[in-house]
Amino acid sequence: MGTKFEPLPGDKPISFNRLMALKQTGDDTFESLTAAWPPGPMKRAFGGHVYAQAMYAASKTVAEGFVVHQMTGYFILPGAIDVPFEYRVRRVRDGGIYCLRSVDVFQQSHAAADGRTPCFTAIMSFKRSERGNKKWQPWEYQNVPKEHIKTEYHRVLEGLNPQDHPLAPASDALWWENSEHLKSVTPIFPGVEARKVDMTKYNGQMKVGGQDGAAISRYRQLLFYRLYQDEESDAVDLNLHAAAHLYTSDRNSLFLIQRTLGYDEVVCSLASLSHTVVFHGFAEDLCMVGEDGRSKWFVQESWTSHGAENRGTHHSVLWDCENGKVIATTIQDGMVRVPSDAVNEVVMGDEKNVKSSKL
Template sequence: MSTQFEPLPGDRPISFNRLMALKQNGDDTFESLTGAWPPGPMKRAFGGHVYAQAMYAASKTVAKGFVVHQMTGYFILPGAIDVPFEYRVRRVRDGGIYCLRAVDVFQQSHAAADGRTPCFTATMSFKRSERGNRKWQPWEYQNVPKEHIKTEYGRVLDGLNPQDHILAPASDALWWIDSDYMKRVTPIFPGVETRKVDMTKYNGQVELGRGIEGEAISKYRQLLFYRLYQDEEGDGDVDLNLHAAAHLYTSDRNSLFLIQRALGYEKVVCSLASLSHTVIFHGFAEDLCMIGENGKSKWFVQESWTSHGGENRGTHHSLLWDCEKGKVIATTIQDGMIRVPKESADKIAMGKEDSGKASKL
């Protein structure tokens, strides 16, 4: 593999292993080797890229056997796609069972203040397995049954395999999909194959600016199936932190657009930006492995919704599921900026837009 920075090829998917590739520049300092994916024509980097790669860089500084179990990141400045990210890892604490890392991410670009200000910062905790420890007890739990995805969403999943659903759009907003923007974006989402479920039969009708008719906005749901793009020659030994990075990467996929759609603003051009994102992995580290016993990529599914919002911010929640085991492997919560143009919001509130009637999503 070349150690020179390479722009992301937009005409074909690449493996997640290649997408996350790093070179070490010094003590606890790493640099990305592949450009980030731009979800829009502005050529700004997908936030999930720097989020996942920051953890992956930190994982290079922990002892063998430590796997990430929690991460919180803060998005400070937009990232560029044609400049490497520099990951500066700080060793906060090394313990016998837990260790903590902090990462500040810089770019030599105008978007990130010429490298003087980090564009992203995060803390993440890694954990060693406690099996064999005299204090270890073999218990685990989740607050939803294993069959939840199949039973709750049978109307939209019946008879379909994950690969039968459409590839998730670059940016999941109707105003974006129906505009010329889509002609100017990189269509291939790299690293991870993502398939969006048509939730029309489940979500029913959504009133613009008000959410689902007769229901709480938190009733609105979206399912996204995902699996790794692997190297043709295979990825070699399983690096669970690399697989964890793939889950982190996908958890940020089109997240804030869900809030816009749940509120009925799907046709309004809104300003959206991630502010902070937290992911907590549950259970055993091996549950994060995205390769099955047959050597092929396993399907996982993200179940997403929103709960609260106001003051131009909204929250995005999700559970990440192992489809085969019916097991929740992670919980996520994201705080995002959502600004609806005043003129559009006023028109919707006054019922003056033609699209102001309830519409199916």
């Protein structure tokens, strides 16, 4: 392959620019240069890596001025961390204002490496600014006030800066947080600094088995995040910054569903099936660096709505903390399988005996 494939250092974060680095290997074909982060000792790639990098690869094929505004991806096979991802971009359409790309992602480690079955596939739309166009009108809106995060969650945020909250765990479940072994073998989350807010005072205690629909509808999780930058930052690439938002939007998403169901001490099987992100407003809203050149804080506000048949939905809104502006809406469809013994104990009314499974 000629180019060295770089593993993660593990004991320290790396910049997002370095994490997303790509090598062009052919016409509209790109290869990752840095290994994906594994959420645990299973050595499977974090799904947000391939999701974000697929868009970033596609952005290399669009004209200057086009920035992603919507993406939907489907997770087909688990990703490995010891071999590069290959991104094959298809130019679906090039228009004056919008252009469309699809991306199929492959790895040589898969049995399906004959080229017929990708491990991930996605379609995304890019948009050029319409400022200066005679049809353009300067309007924008959002259905919540700018002060929503501060006012709604003042009980858990008051007196704390984003950096005062603890780093988000590799897997947001109590069985993980209580295991010193799992913490010690998991590399530091690269590219983006992510800090989880303790929402106990806001959410209260969840009832096991998802039996309290009102409590589930109120349940929320906040995650503050910002870029890890290179020492010498290059010119801002808005598609790279958009990729950082995409990357973080998948962070610990399905564990929220497990927590709302009261199974946070149970080892459940979780897997993303599809993930959609819609960016709102102007492309410059996606910029994660302030005028002073320092990384800006954003926050993801997450919840779940409905679920059944071993599937649940994860929703979130991404906010610019400084300006009180919603920059994106996300929805994810995920597999959530609770061990049958835990479910049976709840059905029989013995909620107290639901225990953590062993890895």
